[in-house]
Amino acid sequence: xxxxxxxxxxxxxxxxxxxxxxxxxxxxxxxxxxxxxxxxxxxxxxxxxxxxxxxxxxxxxxxxxxxxxxxxxxxxxxxxxxxxxxxxxxxxxxxxxxxxxxxxxxxxxxxxxxxxxxxxxxxxxxxxxxxxxxxxxxxxxxxxxxxxxxxxxxxxxxxxxxxxxxxxxxxxxxxxxxxxxxxxxxxxxxxxxxxxxxxxxxxxxxxxxxxxxxxxxxxxxxxxxxxxxxxxxxxxxxxxxxxxxxxxxxxxxxxxxxxxxxxxxxxxxxxxxxxxxxxxxxxxxxxxxxxxxxxxxxx
Amino acid sequence: xxxxxxxxxxxxxxxxxxxxxxxxxxxxxxxxxxxxxxxxxxxxxxxxxxxxxxxxxxxxxxxxxxxxxxxxxxxxxxxxxxxxxxxxxxxxxxxxxxxxxxxxxxxxxxxxxxxxxxxxxxxxxxxxxxxxxxxxxxxxxxxxxxxxxxxxxxxxxxxxxxxxxxxxxxxxxxxxxxxxxxxxxxxxxxxxxxxxxxxxxxxxxxxxxxxxxxxxxxxxxxxxxxxxxxxxxxxxxxxxxxxxxxxxxxxxxxxxxxxxxxxxxxxxxxxxxxxxxxxxxxxxxxxxxxxxxxxxxxxxxxxxxxxxxxxxxxxxxxxxxxxxxxxxxxxxxxxxxxxxxxxxxxxxxxxxxxxxxxxxxxxxxxxxxxxxxxxxxxxxxxxxxxxxxxxxxxxxxxxxxxxxxxxxxxxxxxxxxxxxxxxxxxxxxxxxxxxxxxxxxxxxxxxxxxxxxxxxxxxxxxxxxxxxxxxxxxxxxxxxxxxxxxxxxxxxxxxxxxxxxxxxxxxxxxxxxxxxxxxxxxxxxxxxxxxxxxx
Numbered sequence: 001x002x003x004x005x006x007x008x009x010x011x012x013x014x015x016x017x018x019x020x021x022x023x024x025x026x027x028x029x030x031x032x033x034x035x036x037x038x039x040x041x042x043x044x045x046x047x048x049x050x051x052x053x054x055x056x057x058x059x060x061x062x063x064x065x066x067x068x069x070x071x072x073x074x075x076x077x078x079x080x081x082x083x084x085x086x087x088x089x090x091x092x093x094x095x096x097x098x099x100x101x102x103x104x105x106x107x108x109x110x111x112x113x114x115x116x117x118x119x120x121x122x123x124x125x126x127x128x129x130x131x132x133x134x135x136x137x138x139x140x141x142x143x144x145x146x147x148x149x150x151x152x153x154x155x156x157x158x159x160x161x162x163x164x165x166x167x168x169x170x171x172x173x174x175x176x177x178x179x180x181x182x183x184x185x186x187x188x189x190x191x192x193x194x195x196x197x198x199x200x201x202x203x204x205x206x207x208x209x210x211x212x213x214x215x216x217x218x219x220x221x222x223x224x225x226x227x228x229x230x231x232x233x234x235x236x237x238x239x240x241x242x243x244x245x246x247x248x249x250x251x252x253x254x255x256x257x258x259x260x261x262x263x264x265x266x267x268x269x270x271x272x273x274x275x276x277x278x279x280x281x282x283x284x285x286x287x288x289x290x291x292x293x294x295x296x297x298x299x
Numbered sequence: 300x301x302x303x304x305x306x307x308x309x310x311x312x313x314x315x316x317x318x319x320x321x322x323x324x325x326x327x328x329x330x331x332x333x334x335x336x337x338x339x340x341x342x343x344x345x346x347x348x349x350x351x352x353x354x355x356x357x358x359x360x361x362x363x364x365x366x367x368x369x370x371x372x373x374x375x376x377x378x379x380x381x382x383x384x385x386x387x388x389x390x391x392x393x394x395x396x397x398x399x400x401x402x403x404x405x406x407x408x409x410x411x412x413x414x415x416x417x418x419x420x421x422x423x424x425x426x427x428x429x430x431x432x433x434x435x436x437x438x439x440x441x442x443x444x445x446x447x448x449x450x451x452x453x454x455x456x457x458x459x460x461x462x463x464x465x466x467x468x469x470x471x472x473x474x475x476x477x478x479x480x481x482x483x484x485x486x487x488x489x490x491x492x493x494x495x496x497x498x499x500x501x502x503x504x505x506x507x508x509x510x511x512x513x514x515x516x517x518x519x520x521x522x523x524x525x526x527x528x529x530x531x532x533x534x535x536x537x538x539x540x541x542x543x544x545x546x547x548x549x550x551x552x553x554x555x556x557x558x559x560x561x562x563x564x565x566x567x568x569x570x571x572x573x574x575x576x577x578x579x580x581x582x583x584x585x586x587x588x589x590x591x592x593x594x595x596x597x598x599x600x601x602x603x604x605x606x607x608x609x610x611x612x613x614x615x616x617x618x619x620x621x622x623x624x625x626x627x628x629x630x631x632x633x634x635x636x637x638x639x640x641x642x643x644x645x646x647x648x649x650x651x652x653x654x655x656x657x658x659x660x661x662x663x664x665x666x667x668x669x670x671x672x673x674x675x676x677x678x679x680x681x682x683x684x685x686x687x688x689x690x691x692x693x694x695x696x697x698x699x700x701x702x703x704x705x706x707x708x709x710x711x712x713x714x715x716x717x718x719x720x721x722x723x724x725x726x727x728x729x730x731x732x733x734x735x736x737x738x739x740x741x742x743x744x745x746x747x748x749x750x751x752x753x754x755x756x757x758x759x760x761x762x763x764x765x766x767x768x769x770x771x772x773x774x775x776x777x778x779x780x781x782x783x784x785x786x787x788x789x790x791x792x793x794x795x796x797x798x799x800x801x802x803x804x805x806x807x808x809x810x811x812x813x814x815x816x817x818x819x820x821x822x823x824x825x826x827x828x829x830x831x832x833x834x
Contacts, residue, residue, distance in 0.1 A: 028762050030747035033679055040675075048676040055666035062633060062662060069640040070655065073576070081577040081802075082642040092585050095634040096627060103623045106673065111616055113675040118612045159363060159755055167361040167758055174361075174757045198449040199542060201607060201682060205748040209678045212607045214543060215448060216536020219609035238607075238682040238750045240442045242449055243369040246753030 034205055037229040037254075041208025043113045051106055058102075117209070120220050123190035125183065131193070131200030131213040131237065134244035138181050141192070145267040149177045151247045159247060175234040180251035184260035186227040193219040201239035204250055210238050225254045316816060324419075327411035328816060329396045330713070332418050336393025337706070339421055341782070343385030344699075346429075348775050350378040355737075355771035358764050363755050371754035372440035373432070379443035380460075383560065384467045385425050387694070390702045391563045392417075392474045395502045397713060399478060401807040402496050404487025404828065406817045409480040417473035424466035431456035442752065444549060445520065447534040447542050451527050458528070461520045468513040475509035478502055487806070487822040493587070494832045496805050497580065500587050501566030504594045508555045508562070511598075516552040519545060543608050550601035558597045561693060562590060564661075564701030565632060568654045570805065571708050572636050575651035576643030577802035582635040589628035589635075596625050606677045615674050622672040629665055633658070648800070649723035653704035656696055656731050664692030667742065682752075685745025691738045695774075696731070703730075703781065710785065711799040715813030716792030718784045726784060729777035736770025804832070 035045045073079040126141040135150035151159075155174050158165035167173040183189050193202050193213040203210030207223040237248035255263065316322055316331075326332050353374045357365050366374070396414065400407055408414050431438040436454015439445070445460075453460070482495070482503045492500075523545070525531040532538025534545045565586075573580045580586065602610060602618040610618075636658055645651070667689035671677050680686060711717050740763035745751075749760045756764065797812045809827050810818060 030759060030763070031743045033746040034748070044675045044679060047673055048670070048679065051670050051673050051676065055669060059662070059666060062637065063659065065637045066640070066655075066658060069637060069643070070645060073640065073643045073645050075577070075644040075646040079642075079644040081644040083578055085581065085638070085642055086579045087582055087584075088638075091634075091638070092582055092631070096631060099627050099630045103626060107620060107623060110619065110673045110675060114615060114619070115612065117675055117678070118615075161363045161367060163362065165362070167755075168761075172757070174755060198452065199446060203682075203748075203750070205679065208675075210607055210681060211609060211678075214536075214608065216541065217543065217609065235748065236750050236753070240372070240446075240449065240752040242452065243367075243372065243440070245372070246368060246750075246755050 036206045036208045037225050037231075037233065038207050038223045039226065040113070040117055040223065041206060043116070044208040047110055047113055050109070054102060054106060120190055120222050123188045123222055125187055126190045126192060127181065127183070128192040128194070128218075129181075129202055129213060131195035131197075131202070131241065131248075133197050133242050134237070134248040136181075136200075136202070136237075136248070136250060137196075140264065140267075143264055143268070145264060145271065147179055147267075149179050149181060149251065151249060152176045152178045156247070172234065174247065175236070175249050175251065177249055177251045180232065180253040182253045182255060182260065182263050183225070184257045185225045185230050185254050187257065187260075188222055188224045190220060190222045193221060198241050199239050200237045200241045200248070202235075202250055203238040204233050204235035204252055206233040206235075207252075210235075212239055230254045230256060326415055326418075327407075329400050329408045329411070329414065329818070330814070330816065332408075332411075332414050333393045333396030333398075334713075335418050336389045336396060336421075339418075340386050340390035340393060340702075343381050343389070343425065345778070347378050347381035347386055348778065350374045350381065352771060352775050354378065355768040357754055358756070359768040360765065361756055361758050361761050366754070368754045369437060369440055372442075372752065373438035375752055376439045376441065376443055377428070377432070380428060380439075380464075381425070382694075383443065383556070384464075384471075385421075385428075387560050387698050387702070388467075388471060389421060391502070391505070391560075392471075392478075394498075394563065394567070394702070394705050394709075395474075395478050398709065398807060399481055399499055399502060400485065401712075401810060401814060401818045402499050402805055403482060403485060404490060404806050404819045404823045405481060405485035406819050408477050409485050410477045413473050414477050417470045417477065420466050420470040420473075424463045424470065427459050427466070428463040431459050434459065444546075444553070445523065446549075447523060447526065447545050448536075450523060451535075458524065461524045464520050465517055468517045471509050472513045475506035475513075478506040479510070482506075487819065487828055489825050490828050490832075493584065494828065496566075497569035497583070497586055497590075498563065498566035501562040501564075501569075501590050504590050505559050505562045508559050508594055508597065512552040512555040512559075515548060516556075519548040519552065522548075543605075546605045546608060547602065550604045551598070553604060554601040555594070555597040557690075557693075558593060560698045561661075562594065564657065564698045565590060567701045567705040567708070568636065568657050571650050571654040571704055572639050572658075574708070574800050574802045574804070575648060575654070576640045576645050578639060578643040579804075580635070581638035581641075582631075585631055586635055589631040592628040593625060596621060596628070600625065603672060603677075606674050607681050619672055619674045623669065626665070626669050626672075633662055633665070644802075648707075649718070649720060649727055650704045650708035650800075652724065652727045652731075653700045653707065656727070657700045657704065660692055660696030660700070660731075660734070664689055664697055667692065680745060682750055683745035684741045684749045684751055687751045688738050688741035688745060691741070695738065696734050700730070700734075706785070708800070709807070710788060711795035712807055712810070712812055712814055714789050714792065715795055716788050717795045717799060718788035718792055722780060722784050722787070726777060726780040729780065730774060733770050733774030733777055737767055737774050738770070740764075740767045740770075804830075 033045055033048050036042060128139040128141055130137040135148050137148050139146040154170045155176055157163060158167050158170045193211055195213040195215045200213040201210050202213055209221050211219045211221040231254055233252045235250040237245055323335060357371055434455040436456055439453050439456050439460045441450035482499055522533040526533055526535055532540040534540045534542050569580055569586060600618060600622045603622040606615060671680050671689060707723055743763050744760055749756055795812050798808045806823055809823060
């Protein structure tokens with residue numbers, strides 16, 4: 001019997017696998033929120049896990065109660081109803097008060113983390129990110145460095161309707177840009193978020209945070225990538241912003257402080273002779289709004 | 300009932316009804332109008348479902364195989380508008396039309412002509428909305444939430460959509476007024492408010508929510524309209540307006556709207572679980588108070604839909620705490636349902652199966668709702684597939700399952716015929732398996748970082764999207780069985796007795812089967828009311 005079952009399961013998975021040429025790239029293990037690489041993202045992750053385990057605990061109790069009732073009080077097993085059981089003040093008070101306690105226990109750490117999230121004092125670098133349909137513009141405040149960041153060409157070609165290109169052959173399909181945001185590790189970076197046309201949202205899961213970029217508003221968000229966590233972190237626009245909302249990645253390259261200094265210096269010297277760099281768009285899917293953008297200020 | 304058939308039919312007897320098209324066009328009978336609402340809801344459910352299958356087909360694999368991203372956005376937008384305003388809300392109004400007069404001992408709804416008008420607005424509203432699929436610029440694609448400035452970028456669909464929403468709103472308000480007036484004025488003598496079945500109670504509260512918030516939606520979309528055509532700048536930053544203000548106004552409507560979709564479900568489940576547990580509802584009064592508390596709280600939690608817009612810390616804390624509070628009355632309800640089954644004598648007919656699935660799966664949706672209330676964690680969950688999983692869990696195995704449970708439960712009373720229990724159970728199991736395969740993996744996708752409302756995704760999300768799509772097709776096609784079961788019952792079902800469920804209490808079961816055209820021509824006597832009331 002058992003062998004039968006496992007055989008059936010294997011067959012079922014084989015069928016699924018046959019449907020999926022992608023099964024080779026199996027990512028079945030992507031079940032949970034990533035822990036992230038900033039202090040805040042770790043706190044957020046632990047809040048997420050705490051509330052999750054509370055839900056599991058309550059679930060074990062509630063579902064256990066339900067299943068117990070459904071099994072123990074089956075009419076087919078001769079259960080007789082106790083029709084006098086219509087009300088019980090004590091029980092009702094208990095199951096009102098206990099949830100309140102659980103909520104208070106949850107609310108305290110959540111409020112603490114929220115206060116930390118909102119604390120944007122002592123930031124070392126400020127970067128303004130402006131959402132455009134469908135690309136991000138980054139301006140390093142006080143540094144005269146500014147550029148656009150949009151879906152890189154290989155993804156853009158593969159994502160066209162019936163492109164014939166297998167997305168699995170494109171590295172970091174849809175999560176790669178022509179020019180990533182570069183920030184140093186171990187530095188409190190403040191993002192100032194706004195938008196030029198419609199509402200966008202800037203999200204890097206590894207940093208634990210997303211925030212809307214809204215025309216006419218400036219929102220703040222900060223992150224401090226832990227020392228030693230250099231690398232490339234990827235996210236996407238998270239607020240529906242029109243046709244190509246799904247094709248507007250956020251890519252952040254975290255480097256050491258020295259590399260960052262060198263990178264900023266290189267950007268400045270590269271920007272000075274030729275002011276065209278940041279407006280030279282790959283034409284494939286350039287939004288009409290690009291032409292109307294104000295010229296990026298150059299030193 | 301001289302007032303229900305007037306002009307060309309002076310002669311008036313009890314079961315007299317006009318025939319053919321006129322019966323439906325001029326309908327003033329609560330049962331006919333209820334049927335039309337339910338049929339309309341069913342049609343919209345399949346149209347909205349077809350759009351969902353377009354979405355899931357496109358998401359079956361990474362890369363774009365079937366549709367343009369702009370059309371994809373139209374599909375998500377239209378799917379939501381059709382399902383919310385076209386399927387779930389009219390289905391509830393249809394059930395209210397059928398059941399409220401029967402349950403309170405009235406002959407009909409209080410305002411039969413208004414009833415006719417509020418139904419017949421809907422086909423026109425949705426014809427307008429569906430027409431947008433064929434106008435230049437395509438159907439609305441900015442999400443059902445219509446956030447400006449994006450919604451203002453729509454093409455010719457824009458005024459059609461706004462007008463359609465106005466019509467739906469008027470229809471809902473009129474339907475709600477009818478329910479309120481019927482419940483408050485037409486109850487049989489001797490039936491106090493706290494003798495009413497829970498379905499009437501939850502609908503009464505829902506009706507007040509509708510009357511309170513549909514005008515807010517109308518105001519919000521009218522402001523969009525004037526921003527678009529008449530040069531105002533309510534929501535246009537360059538003119539001194541604020542796009543975030545729209546979101547506040549919209550969600551002041553939107554959150555009560557969420558409860559408009561679910562409160563009547565609480566009512567239906569509170570009817571079905573006692574019936575098949577053969578035991579009175581546990582904590583009837585606390586159920587009523589919990590429903591009222593949920594309705595009250597729904598007005599002070601709206602900004603939890605917009606934690607990422609950048610609110611002051613105090614605002615975020617307030618909305619986090621008020622949102623968490625909702626768990627308390629909702630918990631009371633779930634515990635009361637559990638306590639109702641406890642020491643019962645439970646049997647598992649199709650309505651009960653759907654009610655049990657509701658209990659389990661709505662609770663899962665409640666858990667993810669609790670998680671979403673934690674603001675810092677919401678910064679990760681917001682606008683990801685985790686949210687999609689959450690609200691589909693409360694809407695599909697929540698509201699939709701409760702509607703189906705209600706239809707199975709009352710169908711014998713409506714038609715005088717039993718449905719096929721075997722096919723009903725197959726429909727139940729396919730739906731329940733399908734809905735979980737469809738929506739459970741979306742929790743994983745969201746937590747792993749997949750944003751919602753995207754037509755294509757990075758390859759790391761491929762596996763669970765494929766599973767989800769398989770579930771979608773299973774769930775979608777299983778619903779054809781639902782139509783078959785009903786059709787089959789109406790055409791050739793076995794004759795049903797007056798009380799097909801031995802544990803059923805309530806005035807509707809004191810009527811003959813099928814229920815007479817004018818439900819209670821004379822108010823039921825006290826003894827019958829007492830027999831029907833279970834507490």
